[in-house]
Amino acid sequence: MAVYTEVGDAELEVFLAEYDIGEADAFKGIAEGVENSNYLLTTTRGQYIVTLYEKRVDPDDLPFFLALMDHLSQRGINCPQPIHGRDGQALRRLAGKPAAITSFLHGMWPRRIAVKHCGPVGAALAGLHLAGQDFKMTRPNALSVAGWRPLFEASRSGADELGHGLARELEAELDVLEAEWPKVLPSGVIHADLFNDNVFFLHDRLSGLIDFYFACNDAFAYDVAICLNAWCFEPDRAFNATKARALLQAYEKTRPLEPAERKALPLLARGAALRFLLTRLYDWIHTPANALVKRKDPLEYLAYLRFHRSATSLADYGL
Amino acid sequence: MAVYTEVGDAELEVFLAEYDIGEADAFKGIAEGVENSNYLLTTTRGQYIVTLYEKRVDPDDLPFFLALMDHLSQRGINCPQPIHGRDGQALRRLAGKPAAITSFLHGMWPRRIAVKHCGPVGAALAGLHLAGQDFKMTRPNALSVAGWRPLFEASRSGADELGHGLARELEAELDVLEAEWPKVLPSGVIHADLFNDNVFFLHDRLSGLIDFYFACNDAFAYDVAICLNAWCFEPDRAFNATKARALLQAYEKTRPLEPAERKALPLLARGAALRFLLTRLYDWIHTPANALVKRKDPLEYLAYLRFHRSATSLADYGL
Numbered sequence: 001m002a003v004y005t006e007v008g009d010a011e012l013e014v015f016l017a018e019y020d021i022g023e024a025d026a027f028k029g030i031a032e033g034v035e036n037s038n039y040l041l042t043t044t045r046g047q048y049i050v051t052l053y054e055k056r057v058d059p060d061d062l063p064f065f066l067a068l069m070d071h072l073s074q075r076g077i078n079c080p081q082p083i084h085g086r087d088g089q090a091l092r093r094l095a096g097k098p099a100a101i102t103s104f105l106h107g108m109w110p111r112r113i114a115v116k117h118c119g120p121v122g123a124a125l126a127g128l129h130l131a132g133q134d135f136k137m138t139r140p141n142a143l144s145v146a147g148w149r150p151l152f153e154a155s156r157s158g159a160d161e162l163g164h165g166l167a168r169e170l171e172a173e174l175d176v177l178e179a180e181w182p183k184v185l186p187s188g189v190i191h192a193d194l195f196n197d198n199v200f201f202l203h204d205r206l207s208g209l210i211d212f213y214f215a216c217n218d219a220f221a222y223d224v225a226i227c228l229n230a231w232c233f234e235p236d237r238a239f240n241a242t243k244a245r246a247l248l249q250a251y252e253k254t255r256p257l258e259p260a261e262r263k264a265l266p267l268l269a270r271g272a273a274l275r276f277l278l279t280r281l282y283d284w285i286h287t288p289a290n291a292l293v294k295r296k297d298p299l300e301y302l303a304y305l306r307f308h309r310s311a312t313s314l315a316d317y318g319l
Numbered sequence: 320m321a322v323y324t325e326v327g328d329a330e331l332e333v334f335l336a337e338y339d340i341g342e343a344d345a346f347k348g349i350a351e352g353v354e355n356s357n358y359l360l361t362t363t364r365g366q367y368i369v370t371l372y373e374k375r376v377d378p379d380d381l382p383f384f385l386a387l388m389d390h391l392s393q394r395g396i397n398c399p400q401p402i403h404g405r406d407g408q409a410l411r412r413l414a415g416k417p418a419a420i421t422s423f424l425h426g427m428w429p430r431r432i433a434v435k436h437c438g439p440v441g442a443a444l445a446g447l448h449l450a451g452q453d454f455k456m457t458r459p460n461a462l463s464v465a466g467w468r469p470l471f472e473a474s475r476s477g478a479d480e481l482g483h484g485l486a487r488e489l490e491a492e493l494d495v496l497e498a499e500w501p502k503v504l505p506s507g508v509i510h511a512d513l514f515n516d517n518v519f520f521l522h523d524r525l526s527g528l529i530d531f532y533f534a535c536n537d538a539f540a541y542d543v544a545i546c547l548n549a550w551c552f553e554p555d556r557a558f559n560a561t562k563a564r565a566l567l568q569a570y571e572k573t574r575p576l577e578p579a580e581r582k583a584l585p586l587l588a589r590g591a592a593l594r595f596l597l598t599r600l601y602d603w604i605h606t607p608a609n610a611l612v613k614r615k616d617p618l619e620y621l622a623y624l625r626f627h628r629s630a631t632s633l634a635d636y637g638l
Contacts, residue, residue: 006430007430008430008431009427009429009430009431009520010431012427023522024427025425025426025521026423026424026425026426026427026519027427028349028350028351028359029349029350029351030347030348030349030350030359031347031348031349031350032347032348040347040349040359042366042425047361104345105345106344106345106361107344107345108328108331108343108345108346110328111325111326111327111328112327112328112329200345201328202344203342
């Protein structure tokens with residue numbers, strides 16, 4: 001939840017004058033998205049989302065994100081569609097921050113993940129991978145294997161405070177992943193953060209995907225591995241193979257995994273677990289205790305990581 | 320800003336089944352209201368606000384607040400109108416908390432207060448006072464003069480850490496206010512918290528008043544005094560008599576102040592400043608540093624208090 005930047009009514013009026021979407025009728029900060037400030041804008045024409053990009057987003061990446069959402073929307077993916085101003089621009093400034101208006105997506109993200117959600121997520125992820133194939137811009141994944149060791153080094157001192165022996169375990173894990181990380185797998189644009197709060201459902205049907213601000217170019221199967229972490233563990237941290245089977249089978253109906261991808265999946269899932277463990281660990285150590293953001297427990301992902309380490313084939317994932 | 324309680328999709332569905340307002344289409348936590356969790360609900364029929372009452376609100380007071388909003392709505396005041404379920408009830412439970420649905424008010428609260436806002440606020444406040452006159456329920460003001468000393472005693476130890484000599488200054492102030500607080504002034508239902516984030520404007524017209532969860536029975540002029548504090552000081556803490564004049568003149572067009580009220584106003588304004596100073600001081604001292612709520616600076620109100628102490632008549636307020 002986050003509203004970091006307050007927007008004055010006068011500056012909002014000036015900002016909206018660049019668009020053809022009517023006049024502001026209501027403008028409410030919403031508890032959505034961790035990295036940016038989001039407002040729900042109601043105008044005489046309808047509902048929109050106004051996003052102010054805060055310091056964790058590199059302004060140089062914004063043209064990629066906005067063009068990607070344009071591209072995916074044109075290919076029928078239900079994602080926020082950037083609204084372009086009269087000058088054709090989707091990106092401008094508001095309250096001193098880069099800002100954009102996107103379409104409003106109906107639906108709610110599932111607070112409690114059930115098996116029924118996992119199939120639609122797998123199908124939507126595969127659809128996203130196919131729809132992004134002819135997208136021309138690229139953005140490397142800064143949070144893939146090469147980015148993990150620097151993240152670990154920046155958090156090493158705090159790791160053992162969180163769990164005895166954690167630093168040594170993570171370092172050994174890094175050694176394995178760096179040595180064995182697959183280099184040639186089918187790749188393209190991935191979402192890279194498809195957690196339950198980024199997927200909307202309406203009447204049990206998936207109605208939209210949001211928050212493309214980690215999207216990048218990487219192996220499709222790594223995106224699948226992220227979803228296995230995000231959707232298939234229970235609150236007690238146990239893996240639910242039924243959820244994984246639903247997710248993977250639905251994914252494969254739209255985009256079958258190649259043999260190399262299936263073989264790599266347990267390792268990719270370890271990597272994905274480590275990636276979220278490391279960013280949470282970093283935030284845990286570097287977020288001031290009085291910050292407005294609630295820190296997430298890194299050790300949740302240690303449990304996930306250990307599960308994936310014990311897995312040897314797709315049979316462990318319900319297939 | 321606040322969303323303290325997460326609502327599951329399944330429990331929301333059960334909750335909404337009690338109402339005739341269509342099915343949920345979107346449900347977003349909004350950064351509005353400090354005391355409760357608020358969600359913007361979009362249904363197939365329109366937009367609504369769902370409020371979950373958190374621990375700072377006494378559940379026994381909720382029938383008063385909801386009946387008051389019903390009463391005021393019926394008298395043409397633009398305030399959130401409680402939506403009643405098929406059983407006639409406006410108050411039920413959601414996610415383990417007392418909860419209610421109210422109508423959605425269009426407009427935005429002014430982030431930067433200008434003179435043009437102050438007249439409409441004065442007029443709306445007077446309209447509210449008149450509209451509440453035949454409301455039958457009553458609720459004493461727990462945060463009036465009798466409540467201030469206990470609040471001060473609970474915060475005394477921290478006062479001097481915040482400002483040298485603060486405890487002594489506040490105690491002297493309390494002595495004066497307790498001795499001189501007027502006992503017989505025209506009274507009725509007051510809003511008691513009409514700050515700028517509780518007043519919506521649309522195209523420079525006041526479009527609604529929200530957040531009646533401090534409403535109570537007290538002197539009308541005390542509500543005016545609260546507004547003088549809330550609307551008429553500049554960011555540099557200087558009093559703006561032009562704003563005060565606009566507010567008071569507009570108030571008096573609808574409900575002229577009686578001589579006793581005019582005479583009491585500087586003292587009531589001191590009391591109002593002390594009331595917000597004390598609650599902020601209490602929160603400052605008792606809010607854990609890692610809380611999700613941003614603490615507000617109590618010393619802002621010390622500056623206001625000192626101004627009112629120096630005032631002798633309504634001439635100091637622009638009249």
